[in-house]
Amino acid sequence: MKKKITFDKEDEEFFGQVGSFGVPKFDGEMNGGIPRGFTMVAFTETGSGAELFAKQYVSPAEESENTLYISTNEGQPEIVRVFKKYGWPLDINVRTIGEEYNSNVLERELLASRYRLEGFRLEDIQRLAQTRFVDENNQDYLTEVTNEIMALGPYFRAAIDSLDFFLQRDDPNRVVAMIRMLQAHTQMYRGLLLISVSVNGLSPSIRQELASIADMVLTFGVRTVGSDFETSMIVSKFRNAPENLKMLVFRVTPEEGITPETVERIA
Amino acid sequence: MIMFELDQRIAEQLSTISLNSSVQVRCGNSNAFMVTASTMLPLMQMFEMGGVYITASRGAVEIIQAFESIGVDVSNIQFIDLVSSGILGGTDVEYSNIHFVDSPIMLESVLLRTLYILRTTSSARNFVFIDSVNALAIYNEDRMLAEYLHTFINTFRQREVLSIILNVPDQTPPLVLSNLDLYCTDLVDRGQVVIH
Amino acid sequence: MRGGIPYGSTVLASGTCGSGKTTLAMEFLVRGALAGEACAHFTATEPSVKLLENIRQYAFFDMNMVDTGLINVFDMDVLYSWLGLDKSTFDLDDVHALIKSITDIVNTIGVTRLVIDSVTTLCYKIKSEQLIRDFLFTLGKKLATLGCTTILISEITSATENAHWSSFGVEEAIADGIVVMGDVERMGHLLRFLQVVKMRGTSHSRAKHAIELTPLGVMLTPMLKWGSQTDSANWGA
Numbered sequence: 001m002k003k004k005i006t007f008d009k010e011d012e013e014f015f016g017q018v019g020s021f022g023v024p025k026f027d028g029e030m031n032g033g034i035p036r037g038f039t040m041v042a043f044t045e046t047g048s049g050a051e052l053f054a055k056q057y058v059s060p061a062e063e064s065e066n067t068l069y070i071s072t073n074e075g076q077p078e079i080v081r082v083f084k085k086y087g088w089p090l091d092i093n094v095r096t097i098g099e100e101y102n103s104n105v106l107e108r109e110l111l112a113s114r115y116r117l118e119g120f121r122l123e124d125i126q127r128l129a130q131t132r133f134v135d136e137n138n139q140d141y142l143t144e145v146t147n148e149i150m151a152l153g154p155y156f157r158a159a160i161d162s163l164d165f166f167l168q169r170d171d172p173n174r175v176v177a178m179i180r181m182l183q184a185h186t187q188m189y190r191g192l193l194l195i196s197v198s199v200n201g202l203s204p205s206i207r208q209e210l211a212s213i214a215d216m217v218l219t220f221g222v223r224t225v226g227s228d229f230e231t232s233m234i235v236s237k238f239r240n241a242p243e244n245l246k247m248l249v250f251r252v253t254p255e256e257g258i259t260p261e262t263v264e265r266i267a
Numbered sequence: 268m269i270m271f272e273l274d275q276r277i278a279e280q281l282s283t284i285s286l287n288s289s290v291q292v293r294c295g296n297s298n299a300f301m302v303t304a305s306t307m308l309p310l311m312q313m314f315e316m317g318g319v320y321i322t323a324s325r326g327a328v329e330i331i332q333a334f335e336s337i338g339v340d341v342s343n344i345q346f347i348d349l350v351s352s353g354i355l356g357g358t359d360v361e362y363s364n365i366h367f368v369d370s371p372i373m374l375e376s377v378l379l380r381t382l383y384i385l386r387t388t389s390s391a392r393n394f395v396f397i398d399s400v401n402a403l404a405i406y407n408e409d410r411m412l413a414e415y416l417h418t419f420i421n422t423f424r425q426r427e428v429l430s431i432i433l434n435v436p437d438q439t440p441p442l443v444l445s446n447l448d449l450y451c452t453d454l455v456d457r458g459q460v461v462i463h
Numbered sequence: 464m465r466g467g468i469p470y471g472s473t474v475l476a477s478g479t480c481g482s483g484k485t486t487l488a489m490e491f492l493v494r495g496a497l498a499g500e501a502c503a504h505f506t507a508t509e510p511s512v513k514l515l516e517n518i519r520q521y522a523f524f525d526m527n528m529v530d531t532g533l534i535n536v537f538d539m540d541v542l543y544s545w546l547g548l549d550k551s552t553f554d555l556d557d558v559h560a561l562i563k564s565i566t567d568i569v570n571t572i573g574v575t576r577l578v579i580d581s582v583t584t585l586c587y588k589i590k591s592e593q594l595i596r597d598f599l600f601t602l603g604k605k606l607a608t609l610g611c612t613t614i615l616i617s618e619i620t621s622a623t624e625n626a627h628w629s630s631f632g633v634e635e636a637i638a639d640g641i642v643v644m645g646d647v648e649r650m651g652h653l654l655r656f657l658q659v660v661k662m663r664g665t666s667h668s669r670a671k672h673a674i675e676l677t678p679l680g681v682m683l684t685p686m687l688k689w690g691s692q693t694d695s696a697n698w699g700a
């Protein structure tokens with residue numbers, strides 16, 4: 001099964017050993033950026049700026065066709081609006097699973113209520129008589145997403161925001177197994193993968209497993225300081241570089257997005 | 268080729284009867300096949316009839332091979348074999364004109380299967396041949412068998428299918444025998460074997 | 464009995480598993496289709512693909528009947544999903560939606576022969592007995608007014624215990640006719656049988672008939688009186 005990937009000399013020079021977080025100050029704080037081949041798991045709290053971080057993380061888009069942003073919560077227009085606002089590239093690959101799912105379900109529900117209210121028309125009946133199987137209501141988005149990431153080439157950059165969608169609909173063990181596969185793939189292809197997952201309702205065992213698979217574990221939190229909110233990112237795992245473990249407090253500014261303020265060492 | 272004399276008088280007798288007849292053919296143990304062949308040959312060859320041969324006495328393969336050994340091709344006759352299903356691997360045969368019924372007690376199935384086969388065959392004139400009442404009597408209760416033969420004979424008489432019922436009288440229960448005598452329109456009696 | 468179901472009546476075909484209910488019902492539809500009648504089969508017990516595969520062996524069936532729309536096979540699962548009935552229990556609204564869609568179909572394509580295979584699986588989803596009763600009664604009445612002859616297939620566990628010909632005890636009350644199918648044991652062998660228990664508006668034999676499923680359809684002959692030992696044993700009990 002083990003495949004040997006050969007990397008272009010030129011590519012090696014172009015991409016280097018690390019890739020940017022999308023936030024220059026984070027790069028500076030952590031030895032220049034994210035080591036190529038790393039899978040990051042970000043545990044997030046609501047309002048902690050993690051969604052914006054995920055977008056900002058894909059924004060360096062070294063190769064836009066090899067950059068993939070998978071959103072399960074937002075639709076295309078919202079994403080485009082944010083990218084435009086910050087002047088990030090719009091030609092990356094974006095997949096909006098939540099939107100697809102909702103429109104599928106919504107469409108189905110609309111149709112069902114039409115059938116129930118107005119009854120079947122002749123053409124409906126003809127179609128019904130020719131339909132032999134129930135439409136796969138539970139489209140296997142997990143497999144689709146996994147395949148989509150696995151299809152990216154060397155030095156890819158991808159983000160899944162967030163894993164909650166899959167954990168709610170699939171067997172969590174299956175989700176973990178997929179993440180394990182993606183981690184191996186990312187490592188082999190020297191890609192960069194960010195996976196966010198909300199800490200609310202996340203079972204401790206799954207959290208534990210995800211943290212152990214990840215090469216880097218980030219925790220996005222928010223707390224009130226006086227009358228202000230303080231958003232922070234804690235780096236609690238950084239494979240082979242424990243010196244990078246730290247807490248970074250940041251603000252969200254209209255000019256730069258995520259903007260770090262202070263740094264505290266935690267190790 | 269033929270190892271024994273065919274009984275020509277059976278053919279003569281058969282030529283006088285009509286399609287809605289039911290013929291009881293009595294034989295003994297030793298002349299059973301000779302009587303069978305003497306009955307079947309004229310039906311197949313002289314009268315060009317098709318038919319269904321129901322066997323409860325021995326496997327259909329054995330009977331087909333007995334006919335083959337006297338140079339008679341019975342591939343146009345459909346066989347319903349009531350004994351081979353009870354034997355392991357008994358239904359694994361290469362003749363496509365053999366049909367199996369699970370057991371000689373499933374008399375209704377035999378009747379329905381016969382009707383089905385007759386509906387699917389092309390010959391205009393047909394017979395059904397039961398081999399034999401005494402063999403069926405081994406498995407079936409007297410009253411049931413008597414009732415069955417009555418239904419059987421009437422069913423085929425209505426459909427203008429000639430029924431031939433082979434019987435070794437001294438091995439058949441009296442109730443069945445007397446009913447058979449009652450329902451059958453004709454009798455070919457070769458039950459007393461004369462030993463020269 | 465054959466060809467003898469009065470027009471517009473609802474017949475309950477009850478039988479143990481594998482007794483030939485589906486085959487009988489399919490033959491009923493095909494005979495109708497041969498006479499140019501529009502037919503509908505709602506299948507809940509086996510996928511329509513398998514059903515169509517299985518009935519291909521029958522000489523009386525012609526795939527053309529499906530292609531030309533004379534025989535319409537509907538998967539209940541698909542119908543449920545179209546109506547948004549993905550849940551395991553149906554409420555009053557759902558039941559009405561179901562009745563409406565079935566009558567819609569009958570009305571729109573002018574179905575005169577209809578089979579529901581089986582009402583047992585369908586009624587499992589309707590938890591209250593009252594609702595089952597309502598459902599079957601309303602459906603039966605609507606179909607009768609539309610002049611549609613209906614076979615409701617019901618799965619029963621035993622065909623010898625005469626107390627129930629239906630799994631919910633409701634179906635038999637609304638049916639104009641009841642046909643029971645099952646096996647009779649005779650010395651360790653099973654013989655398939657069919658018995659017409661009632662058929663309003665006709666005089667019919669109430670005797671047990673032995674049946675044989677053949678490529679030409681269901682063939683019947685009276686079962687030998689002296690041959691049904693299981694039953695004589697039951698009479699004594």
Ligand SMILES: Nc1ncnc2c1ncn2[C@@H]1O[C@H](COP(=O)(O)OP(=O)(O)OP(=O)(O)O)[C@@H](O)[C@H]1O
Nearest residue numbers: 478479480481482483484485486487508676677678
């Ligand atoms: N031509 C045939 N010859 C012999 N057996 C047949 C023939 N056609 C069907 N069968 C058998 O008859 C059985 C019953 O068929 P059918 O599906 O009609 O029964 P059913 O009562 O609807 O069963 P179920 O309860 O599973 O729905 C099957 O096991 C099948 O193998």
Ligand SMILES: [Mg+2]
Nearest residue numbers: 484485508580
């Ligand atoms: Mg069935």
